[in-house]
Amino acid sequence: DRGTCHSxxxxxxxxxxxxxxxxxxxxxxxxxxxxxxxxxxNFDLQKSEAMLRKHVEFRKQKDIDxxxxxxxxEVVQQYLSGGMCGYDLDGCPIWYDVIGPLDAKGLxxxxxxxxxxxxxxxxxERLLQECARQTEKMGKKVETITLIYDCEGLGLKHLWKxxxxxxxxxxxxxxENYPETLKRLFVVKxxxxxxxxxNLIKPFLSEDTRKKIMVLGANWKxxxxxxxxxxxxxxxxxxxxxxxxxxxKCKSKINYGGDIPKKYYVRDQVKQQYEHSVQxxxxxxxxxxxxxxxxxxxxxxxxxxxxxDIGFGIFLKTKMGERQRAGEMTEVLSSQRYNAHLVxxxxxxxxxxxxxxxxxxxxxxxxxxxxxxxxxxxxxLPDKASEEKMKQLGRPPGPxxxxxxxxxxxxxxxxxxxxxEAKGEGTGLAxxxxx
Numbered sequence: 173d174r175g176t177c178h179s180x181x182x183x184x185x186x187x188x189x190x191x192x193x194x195x196x197x198x199x200x201x202x203x204x205x206x207x208x209x210x211x212x213x214n215f216d217l218q219k220s221e222a223m224l225r226k227h228v229e230f231r232k233q234k235d236i237d238x239x240x241x242x243x244x245x246e247v248v249q250q251y252l253s254g255g256m257c258g259y260d261l262d263g264c265p266i267w268y269d270v271i272g273p274l275d276a277k278g279l280x281x282x283x284x285x286x287x288x289x290x291x292x293x294x295x296x297e298r299l300l301q302e303c304a305r306q307t308e309k310m311g312k313k314v315e316t317i318t319l320i321y322d323c324e325g326l327g328l329k330h331l332w333k334x335x336x337x338x339x340x341x342x343x344x345x346x347x348e349n350y351p352e353t354l355k356r357l358f359v360v361k362x363x364x365x366x367x368x369x370x371n372l373i374k375p376f377l378s379e380d381t382r383k384k385i386m387v388l389g390a391n392w393k394x395x396x397x398x399x400x401x402x403x404x405x406x407x408x409x410x411x412x413x414x415x416x417x418x419x420x421k422c423k424s425k426i427n428y429g430g431d432i433p434k435k436y437y438v439r440d441q442v443k444q445q446y447e448h449s450v451q452x453x454x455x456x457x458x459x460x461x462x463x464x465x466x467x468x469x470x471x472x473x474x475x476x477x478x479x480x481d482i483g484f485g486i487f488l489k490t491k492m493g494e495r496q497r498a499g500e501m502t503e504v505l506s507s508q509r510y511n512a513h514l515v516x517x518x519x520x521x522x523x524x525x526x527x528x529x530x531x532x533x534x535x536x537x538x539x540x541x542x543x544x545x546x547x548x549x550x551x552x553l554p555d556k557a558s559e560e561k562m563k564q565l566g567r568p569p570g571p572x573x574x575x576x577x578x579x580x581x582x583x584x585x586x587x588x589x590x591x592x593e594a595k596g597e598g599t600g601l602a603x604x605x606x607x
Contacts, residue, residue, distance in 0.1 A: 180207065183215050190221050194228045199237070200304065204315055212351030212380075227349050234290070240298055244291045247282045247436040251275060252291060253429030256299060257422050258404035258413060263310045264355055265302045266318045266400065267295070268409075268426045272325020276335035278432030280442050285338050292342045296350050303353075316355035318399070320409065324361035326369060328520040331472060331552065334442045336372050343376035356399075357385045360392040360409070362562065365522070367554030368470050374555055387558060389565030440515050444474055446546035452482075452535040453542050457498075460531045460549055461489075464523045468554065471523060473531060475547035476516040481509045482543050483534025484517065488527050498532060507534055512545075520552075 187206050188195070195201040209227075213219035231237065243249070253270040260266060279288060299317050306314040359366070366387070374382065388395050393410025405411025407420030415424045452458045462471065475484065485507025489496055498507065510517045523529060535543045 180210070180215065183210060183217060187217055187220060190217060191224055194225060197228055197231070199300075204313055208315070208352040212378075223348070223351070230349050234293060236293065236297060239290065239294045240301065242290065242294055244294070245283050245287055247432060248279065248287055248291050250427075251279060251282075251429050251432050252288070253427050254295070255426035256295075256302065257406060257425040258400065258411075259306065260318045260355070260400050260404070262355075263306045263312075263314050264316050264318050265299055265306065266320060266404070267299060268320050268322060270322045270426065270428050271330065272322070272327075273429040273431075274330070275429060275432045276330060276338075277332050278436070280334055280338065281439055282432055282436040283438075285341070288338060289342055289345065293345065296346065296353075300350075300353070316353055318355050319357040320396070321357060321359045322361060322409075323359055323363060323366055326363050326365055328365070328470065328522065331365075331369065331372065331470065331520050332518060333472065333474060333548075333550075334444065340373060340376045343373060347376070347378055347381065352380075354381060354384055357381075358392070358396060358399075359385060359387045360396070362387055364468075364562075365470075367556075367559040367562065368468075368552050370558045371553055371555035387561050387565065444516060444548075446474065446476070447548045449544065449546045450533075451542055451544050452533055454538050454540060455536055457483075457536055458533040458545065460547075461528050462531070462549070462551060463528045464551070465526050467524050467526060469523050470552040471521045471529060471531070471549065472519075472552055473547065473549045474516060474518040475512055475533070475545055477510075477512040477546075478544040480513055480538070480541055480543060481511050482513075482545055483507055483509045483532075483537065484512075485532050485534065486521060487530045487532060488525065489530060492528065496530075498534075501530060504529065507532065509534075509537075 184203055184206055187210055188203075191206075198205070209220045209224045210217075213223055244252070253274045254268055256265055256267050258266045303314045303317070386395075396405060396410055400411065402411040403413055406413045406422040406426070408422070413422060414420055415422050421428065450458050471486070475482075485498070485503065486505035487496075487498060487501035488504050489501050491500075505519075505521060531549055533543075533545050533547070535541075
């Protein structure tokens, strides 16, 4: 019978038979466990098997069976924000990620990326162990977790490229090795920057995961109480739970992070790859132009120089269609000299006005040495769906924002070198050249 042969129960039996050789290596390979992998690959037996076998290899390589007893470095234990606290109405564990006070750059300068990822793997395994304890305690299967993302204080510092890339690696690891374990994800206190930040991580999320994300508005405490009993929700988040000492934030369970003291730093930079390199003659400068048609987009840059310092500033053109010197433009980020030959520089800027933004590398003060500068510049765009959702919630982030080349841009003289730069939806074109 074709219907019977393609039913979940039949496919589950067939799947178990196909992977029976690796099941003894897994902690609890019951039918619920196998169904998670089948659902993650839309009940495609071949794809589900490949995914599970890859996970078995992952567990072996990362020594996952003993990871819950592993202790991260002191700086990670003290400053990596987040924690497990309470259970939802179905008994599923709740994990909090507190974004605002997270010093992502400090963490990557104080610990290895491998240690940070290993800590998140440990957290995932501890959550699954808690699900198993809840299953035994409640007499029913508990296999999913609820996440609460506290985005108060989410800012430009959190868009630092190495940090976003590290978080993307964790999301990929989670999607590939812990499928169908996310019940729902609540985003609370999301600022105007949230659609831009979400658009950066969206490519790492499966369509199924995206559907489980709920961005809550001003009444977020009331909404959380529809899913979580007050005694299982910290006072800080609208419930009645406190620490034994009365702390409303339940800091004994949730780490709130903070700025990392430089005494913990073990390196002064994170190795990065640059997309462009240019030689700037002595007494000269180099400009990169981006046309932003709507306010709210974010410019993100990274650069380093060879041998000596380099000046850098950002300007907004006052006349379209013609080249302008620095003194003729509106200064947006004051130009100053950076020791980018010692420590690479990086930064972000929210474009509050439309227009052509000029990123200017300045070597006009050097009458002897030419400078080689390597750089990457990106335009970060908001996710339209989450932006629309925030409008509905009463936090209008401004008009819809797109980034694309105009006809006037396409008609610029071809003497400059063109390079495509874009993140998210839309296209960006930059014209670069010496001043």
